Structure formats: C-alpha cells, structure tokens
Amino acid sequence: MGAATDTGQAGASAELIFSGDELLRGDTLNTNQLYLGERLLDLGIFTTHALCVTDDLRALVEAIRSSLGRRPAVLVLSGGLGPTEDDLTREAVAEALDRPLEHREELLEMINARFLARGLPMGESNRKQAFIPRGATAIPLTGTAPGFYTQHGETLLVALPGVPWELKQMWEETVEPLMHTALERQGEQHTQSVRRIRTFGIGESMLAEMLAGFDWHDPQATIGTRAHLDGVTIIVRGQAAPQGQRKLDTVQTRILEIVGEHAYSTHGEDLEWLVGGMLRRAGLTVGVAESCTGGLVGKHLTDVPGSSDYFLGGVTAYDNRVKTAVLGVPAQMLVEHGAVSREVAAAMAEGACRLLGADCALSTTGVAGPAGGTDKKPVGLVYIGSVVRGVTQVERHQFPGEREHVRERAAFAALDLLRRRLLREVPA
C-alpha cells in the first residue's frame, strides 16, 4: 500500500453506516464506502468507522446511537430510504435522535411528480418517503428516494440513498457544498486539496526510493501511493488555502521532474484516453496485432467513445498460422526465435501497419501462463512491439502475477509504450 496517508486523523472524523442485507449476504461489493471514504478524505476528514448493519430497527438505532456517542463531525447513513418494509432509516434516525417523524408536503409532491412523469400512479407505500425527522432538511430526490440532513450536537447527520449514482449525485450537489461551508465557517483550515500524479513503469517501492527526499508525513504535503494495473498514482494532500496550493504546486513540480516521462497524467485521465487524444491531435491512426493479450489492447483503445477516429482495427494472432498467413510473420522466424521473441513482436507490429494501412501499431507476444513457461521464457515474459511512422521499437517485460494480471499489465504497457513514443517523436 505504500506509505500511509494518515493526514486528517488528528482533524475532523467521519463515520459511515450502511443498511442493506445485500451487503452482508455477499451479494454486493460496497462501492459507496470506497467513494465516501475518498471524498471525505479530500475534505480532510478521516473515516474511523464504517458499519454495514442488517435491516433491523433495533440494530440500526443502536448503531446510530453508538456512533453519535463517539461524536464524529459527520455521520453518513446510506440505504434504507426506499418505500418497502425493510427501509428503516427514517424511523431509526428519528428514534436515535428522540425526535418525531414529520410529513413534508413538498417531498410528497416531488415523489408524485416523478411518478406522473413516467405515467404511473404513485404507490401507497411511497407515502412514507415524504416523512423525515423533525428539524431535518430534505435533500431533493435525484432518483427514487429523497435524503435528508440534520445537526445533532457536534455531528452533522446525513441520510442518503443506497443506489450508488443517486448517492453520488446528492453527495456532490448538496452534501459537499454544505460541508465546505461548515468547514470554512469553523475556520479550521481543514479543507484539503489533493494532487494525483499517475505514473506507469515504476513500482511502489522504487517510487518510494525516488521520492525519499520528501517528508511523506508533512501535513502541508502528505505523500501516499496507490498501485493499480495501469500504474501507480502518487497522491499529495495539503491545504486548500492559497499558500497551501503554492506548496502543493512546488511539490508536484518537483515530483514531476523526478518521475520524468513515467508520469502520464495530473488531471485524472486514463492512459487510453490520453493516448487517444495524442493520436487525434497528431492526425495519426493506429492498429494492433495481439497474441498473449487476446484482444485486450484493442478493447482498451476502444473503451474511449469516438476512438473510431484513430483506431482502425487489429488482428489477434493466437495461433502461429494466423501470425504467418494474416500478419506476414516469416515462418522461418517463428522456428528460429519462437513466437515469444523480439523479432516476432517487431514483425507483428509491422504486419499490422501493412495490413490495416495504419500510421502506428502495437503488438504483444508473451507467456501469460499458468502453463507454457520455460527457464528461458518464463510465465510473465512479454515482448511489446511498436511502430510509429515506419520506425519499429520493441520492449521486453517480465510481469509478476497470475494470467489475468500478466495480460492486463501487458496491455497497459503497450499503451504506455505508444504514449512515450508519441511524446518523443511527434511534435505536440
């Protein structure tokens, strides 16, 4: 996980309570927890407890009371706002805060309007969605359920739907602005700013060595890293105030100097979007010739809407006969060097350019495993070929991990090779 990003733990804290038995039955991964944990940290608020609790009124009331007893700055509840018997969040909050539920005419109208818009009659059970605890402020519904928030002692209690996109929209449109205002009013300068530098081609431990000159625990610029299949992200957190931003600018500039061309984005772009943008700006087309990745490089390139502007297509040459018959790899080369070789990677990329009439091409040939490895060509060995405007280059990689990881890493390494070549060889 790299160095701990423990800034904010001394500051304001948050707790999360999720209701919904699907989270406890092993049916659904709790992506809301991931989302809220990260968004809160971006505000400088560290989550200390995140609880999934069964759809039971007593259990839910007890959970809310325990949490309020620890006096977090924020308590976010998610789920349990629908119209069914299992939806108990309204009742549980009212009981835990010892306040009655109140009917809100404007909520009922909103719910009614939503049904009308779909040409459906509102169900009797939906009426209960117009009740919220006394003193609470309603959050207009983004989907099917309204949320609400209310202050209790030191704690801002927020209740949001469990449907991820509804939760996300309410969080970004209503809750986050509210919290910015609250944090500013407290003048505690908790409000944080975050920089994310995405890199490819350097592992977390190597990055830690390269960045050893920084104080990773500096509260003005706390550094952490996070590893993904498409590289390692360097996360720098500091204060949002103007002098904090200047500090973050300085640190980011120094990190970019050290990391060099391994850094590919500071604005969140994925590798395939970035490469796509470079190709489009340069007016170049690209094709692929894949062996061990089986179509994954093409899949990633076409994940981007509008990629038909520069992506022409590709050949997946799993069988050697396809390498020779379709891509024109010489049969003698396969015999002499083997399919997993620098020479074949180069010939595949060149063959793709010819066949597809593309300006650039990428190729992959390797041993994805679990079987098929030898001492000289072990599982994880992948050659990645590239052609940019008639010039061929091949890189050799040795990827760790299982079949799926080797294939994903190889596909991203291919995209990154094209990125670096376009950066160097094509004037911006």
Place this chain on the structure above:
Amino acid sequence: MGAATDTGQAGASAELIFSGDELLRGDTLNTNQLYLGERLLDLGIFTTHALCVTDDLRALVEAIRSSLGRRPAVLVLSGGLGPTEDDLTREAVAEALDRPLEHREELLEMINARFLARGLPMGESNRKQAFIPRGATAIPLTGTAPGFYTQHGETLLVALPGVPWELKQMWEETVEPLMHTALERQGEQHTQSVRRIRTFGIGESMLAEMLAGFDWHDPQATIGTRAHLDGVTIIVRGQAAPQGQRKLDTVQTRILEIVGEHAYSTHGEDLEWLVGGMLRRAGLTVGVAESCTGGLVGKHLTDVPGSSDYFLGGVTAYDNRVKTAVLGVPAQMLVEHGAVSREVAAAMAEGACRLLGADCALSTTGVAGPAGGTDKKPVGLVYIGSVVRGVTQVERHQFPGEREHVRERAAFAALDLLRRRLLREVPA
C-alpha cells in the same frame, strides 16, 4: 436485487470486524466482506454487522467488546496481524477478552522457517507475530501472518489476515471444517446447502415471472436471484441434511425445466470456460470478427488457460476499410445495409472463418454509444453473427446501459450464442 434471500436470519448469526485504514481511506474495496458474507450464508449463518475500524487500539477493543455483547455465534476479525505498529488485532483481542498474550514457540519457528526458505533473516518486528491470546489455537500461516481462534462464551472468535488469498486459504482449510463440526455437534441442522443455476438471456423480472409458481421464501428452498453482466444466477438455499438435498434436487430440476437452454451452468463454470470445454470436446476451432466489442470477445475466450487449443485468433474491424479489405465484407453491402446490420454481421463471421481457417466464428457489429445512435439504429443495438460448421446465424440484440455495459453484454451474448448452437448442432 431480486427477492430477498433472508433465510438464516432466525438461526445463528455472525459479525465481522475489519481493521486497516486503506478500507476507510477509499483505497481498497472490501472484497473480504463479500467473500465471508457468502461463505457464512452457505453455512446457514447470517451476518448482521460488518465493521471497518481505524487502526487504533481503543477503537478496536471497543468494537470487539460491542460485538461480543451481542453474542453472535461467530466473530471474524480480519487484518491487523502483520509485524508493524499498526497491527493491533492480537493486543486488542487479548484486552477485550481480558486474557494475556502468550508466546508460542511453534509459531516463531514457522515464521522463521518461512524467512529461511527465502534466504532472508527474520526481522525483529516479526517476533510479535508469535504471540496470541491465552487459550487461543494458532492457525498455521498460509502467507506471512498466522491467525488464531478461540471460544468466548457462545461466540467463536476467529482472527484472520487481511490479505484476501491468505484469508481465503485459512477460511477454507481451517475455519470452515471447524464450523461444520461445531454446527453438527449442536445438531441444529443449521448447515445449509446452496444451488447456483447460472442463466443467460433472461432478465431478473422475467425470471421472477417464470418462477412465480415457487414459494421464494420456503425455508427448505429459498430462492433468490443475482444479476451480473454474464447473466442472472438463481440461488436456491436449503438444508444440507439428506432430505434437504432431495428437496433441493427437486426444485433445481423443476427450475432447469422452466428455464430451458437459458441455463448454462450448475457447477459455477463461467460462460467462456463452458464454451471452451464444448469446443475442445468437439475438436472444433473458433475465430472472431469484432467491431463494436473492439477485441473483448477474443479477450474473454483467451481468459481461459489453454484456450490456444481451440482459439485461433480474430480480426477487430473497427474501420469499414478493414471490414472489406481484411474480412472481405462487400463494400456494396456496407453502403446498402450499413455496418450495423444483419448482413454485415453474417459476412464478418463468414470472413473470419475463411481468413483464419476456423470451424466456427463469432462476430459483433453495433452501436456502443454514447454517440452514433439514430432512430433506426439506436445506441445499444448489436447484431451478433455466428458460423458453426458452415451454417451462419445472426441474432439482433438491444442492450440497455452505458457504452461499457453494451460492449460487455454483447461479448457475453456472443459466447452464449455459440454455446446454444454447439448444444443443438454438435452431438455431445
């Protein structure tokens, strides 16, 4: 989510406590919770609380005490067993149970042996991993950290590492057998059996209608459904005892009759493994010609180790010139019917067979979106072509959702079309 699978809630209950700030910072999805929730439910044990708590001794002790106060049959702790300062699970359990930590020589030897095997000296900090609470039984380390379990009143407390594969291995090798024994001794017949029927091509609401003749809440055969991109799984839970198994057999047989060829597996196989096995047994080869899926069908087929036995390769024909020049789709056909058409899907699949010398082929052409849709050819429209031994068939699909979903659904629909054709046309 389909109907609730709430069997077991009246029976034994479990609680889970996860330590590790990476879960609270939004860095890591809690896949251990998904895994444990499902495995416990398979034993007839319903999880009522799952808590992620910050790496703080006081918070952890308080969480363990609260949980024990609710007297669950099982309390599983995950994480916090490593050698660092943040690893507090041993100390927290000892304090919550009011028992001292004891040194176990055999654990130290195991840890030492693991370092020796890698030719590394054991670190001083690893010594603390040989301590567990008095009265607890050690679970031999599967990776880097030993686990332990101990009985406290009615509760079996189990401490496992946070690394998913280490946790999984300990659970399956040590904890599950232990719980089977305990459940049998109690003679409570809580032990459950589960049947999972995977289907493709029918939505959850349609399945609910087709299976309306069953009592979904029958404790002897509780029915639930779960939707994925590769179809809907029907989950039937009942008792593990012999008469319970007979009941489950009966229900499963009736469901399979109703669902017909939409059901593709009852033993957990993925669609691509299943299709791969059918091709291998029939001695047939396959190739692909992809447009809107951009390589994803080939990617799924080659997710299976050893798929080179039957997968020859493919052509991704994103650009129309590749459709004509490489796959031999007549240019006139593209003008007359458009690239997204029944005719072009057929010609692409036939072209792939010819070019690759394959016995079977699949093709995709559609509008993945978000742009490019028209009234006659809206976003989500996909034609899927197939050739099996010289006979071509095309299916028309209209998939809902975003670009990524349309592409994934189209790829799985292609695999499922091949499965159904092989089932009908190739003698087993």
